[in-house]
Amino acid sequence: MTGPVTAPADPQSAEAPVPSSREVYRDLLVEFLNADERVVCLDSDTGLFNGVDFGKGAERYVNLGIAEQNLMGAAAGLARSGRTPYVNTMATFATTRALEQLKLDIALNDLPVRIAATHGGLSAGHLGATHHALEDLAVTRLLPNLTVVVPTDATTTAELLRQAQELPGPVYIRLGRDATPDLPSDAPPVELGKAQRLREGDVLTIVATGPYPVHLALEAASALDAAGVATTVLNLHTIKPLDTRALVAAARASRAVVTVEEHWVSGGLGSTVAETIAELGLPVPVRRIGVGDRFAAGTGGQTHLLKRNGITVEAVLAAATEALGR
Amino acid sequence: MTELTGTAPAAGAWHGGPPAEHTLRVRELIVEMCGSAGGGHLGGSMSLVEILVTLYRSTLRVDPRAPDAPGRDILLLSKGHGAIGLYAVLAERGFFPEEELAAYGQPDSPFSAHPNPAVPGVEMPTGSLGHGLPQGVGFALAARFDNSDRRCFVVLGDGELQEGSVWEAAMAAGSLGLGGLVAVVDRNTLQITGPTEDAVGLEPLADRWRSFGWTVREVDGHDIDALRAAFDAIPADADRPTVVIAHTVKGRGLPYIEGQTRSHFARLTERPKKRALSTLRAQYRKAAQA
Structure with missing residues (x-):
């Protein structure tokens, strides 16, 4: 299930094709x-x-x-x-x-x-x-x-x-510092306050925010789909006010929710998602991917630090697998 | 962008009766609020009285009947713990009826112990120290963009000057040459633990402001004529902000607490409240006879 993963090129070492x-x-x-x-x-x-x-x-x-x-x-x-x-x-x-x-x-x-x-x-x-x-x-x-x-x-x-x-x-x-990859050209228009649904599936929901987390989510979703786990990807670009309706609809239609963010795993996207799901009593497990309870390990560029700190496609896949009990 | 509508009185004239009547009434109202169940910041409000009465009865172009009029001068009480002093002055000036102050300290009253903008005439909430002067930089910049001569007065406590954000703003205002910005320091020399100079010293205070690019005026902060003269002369230089260091006495008006650190906060029961009110009136009568 964890197929080969190609991480995006480090923009600090490559020609940035798009503006940051x-x-x-x-x-x-x-x-x-x-x-x-x-x-x-x-x-x-x-x-x-x-x-x-x-x-x-x-x-x-x-x-x-x-x-x-x-x-x-x-x-x-x-x-x-x-x-x-x-x-x-x-x-x-x-x-x-x-x-x-x-x-x-x-x-x-x-x-x-x-x-x-x-x-x-x-x-x-x-x-x-x-x-x-x-x-x-x-x-x-x-x-x-x-x-x-x-x-x-x-x-x-x-x-x-x-x-x-x-x-x-x-x-x-x-905002970020350097250029990051573009969303797929078929992504629906972005609307402030509304989650952007980038993929549809009825087994798992991955909720992500920020450039790399959203790309990791899409990459993981594509691997999961290939393995028969139909996956919804929600881009929660607006953290507040939270699009609770979209989140709840996706969570209700899924057997598990995984969140991905470039942030400490406590307090940010994962927390707001977990709070919402817990408070509504939705019977879905939630797993959160982010930087753990430590200052970021390692030194280097953004993509290196993401990998070094466990914000990877592999981590999303592992969390999904574990949450789905597979 | 926002021109003075003409509703605000002209700066510099005196709007009111004999100053001593106004300051007496304001001090009575402060004492009354300190007699509420929650008490109040007595000492630092009493030291402010002449400064605020002068600003609201002479210097500021504000209209009590239209407290939000565009183009008005702005006053920010950065030493927010002087709120009861500000409320008393606003009420006495006619922004709202004095009787409303009886709600001070009551549940859901707009009169909280730090300035609440729900009260007519209060521009911004303050309380955490060191916030007013940066906001003042913004108000003064806005006036500059609007080509308006409206001014922003920021009243600071002296202990408050230990906050670094004050000096961030002071440095920026000096560098930007914000002539529309005026800081008024209530230099009562005391903070909660004692003299400012025993905590973290502020002197040489005037030199410090000067070195940040400000015009400095020092004045007896209980002398209304001197305060008016100082405020009316602002700005001496259109391209420099001005600080008025007003030398005051904490607890002014109640000789038995004047200059005492313990005057900072008081919860006056009936007897001390009556004593305070009769002391204020006796002093007023004595001054009137002199």
Whole structure:
């Protein structure tokens, strides 16, 4: 059942054929700045905007320096004044260093701040544990009023950012660092707040979020299908609000649920799925794939760290097999 | 984008009667709230009274009848534990009836011990220290984008200046030259454990702000004329933020607690409350006769 697995090429060593989610975001933000006077870009010296021509939106780009608490607080003040700030920092800084500002200044006031959090999950790769964000989904999904989205590729990044534009409250957008593989061209359109069904099957459901987890889920599903285990793959790109209806429908139609995420195994996607299923008393076992209760093992690029930390097709297959009692 | 609608009074004029009448009434209301079952932050609210009365009766372009009017000046009480001082001033200024303050500390009352924006005139919830000045940077940036001369006043406690986020904001505001941003430091010199200088020292405080690119004014924080003069002169330089270091006395108005660390929080039973109210009135009469 565990057939040969070809892991995606490490984008740090290969020519990136597609833009990374943060590059897609950067280019779209220039468009937003020029199309909508309310939009403000608050940077924390990320370097993402080096050399960018903002056109007539240039005066609404402000580099507030390496100071994330001030970044979040200033965003709240701007939003309270009728602006729509896009704040830029890394996922781990947005959700741990500046968490209190995110909670009290932004979420408590339900202000339309967009937090563009790059370097989500293990995408910071060799930058190490200080730059990995394995806690951000756990932290953000706790906060009332906050919408939490995890785009899967360049196309979904652009789509979800466009759909988030007019949301009245705050939005956390988890972005990556480097380019990641595209979703299959026949993937259904992505809709904020709605799970994206990438495969249909009535034995197993794999729920995934983020670029590599979704690809691992698809790869595992294809191997499982070949072995006679018809598998549904749900891309839960919106962690909050959770598409409970789609999740429950898939879980009811399955004999087991496996979750995959680039995150600590506690607190994030797997937890929200397990909580939902347990609370509704659905009689399906749940298995969670993510980084265990430790700081990520090893050093190196994103795909290496995923493998090194057990976020692999093999792990999904093993979890599925065990959960199905085969 | 948001122009002053004309409903807000002009800055600098005095809107009200004799200042001492207003400050007496505000202090009475603070004492009344400290007499509630939950008690209140007495000392740091009493030290704020002249600062807030001056801002709301003279400096700020705000309209008590239209507290959300676009283009108004913004006041953020970053030292959120001075909430009862702010509530008292807002009520006394007419943002809502004073009688409503009787609900302070009651279940489901909007008057929580830290500022609640459900109360008319309260702009942002504060309480965890070090949040106001970063927010002020945002308000001031918004005013700049709007080509508006609206200002943002952020009232800080002195102990609060030990929070690093204050200095993140101070550095950014100085660097960005946010002339519309004003910090007012309630320099009552005390924090919960004692003098600020015995905890983590703040001095030389004026030099510190100056070195961050701010214009510094120091003033007697209980002298309304001096406060008005200081506030009216802002900004001395359109491209620099201003800090007013207001030298105050914790617990001001009640000589038997003035300058004492234990004045920080009080739950006044009937007798101490009556003593406090009669002390305030006696002082007022004495000053009026002088």
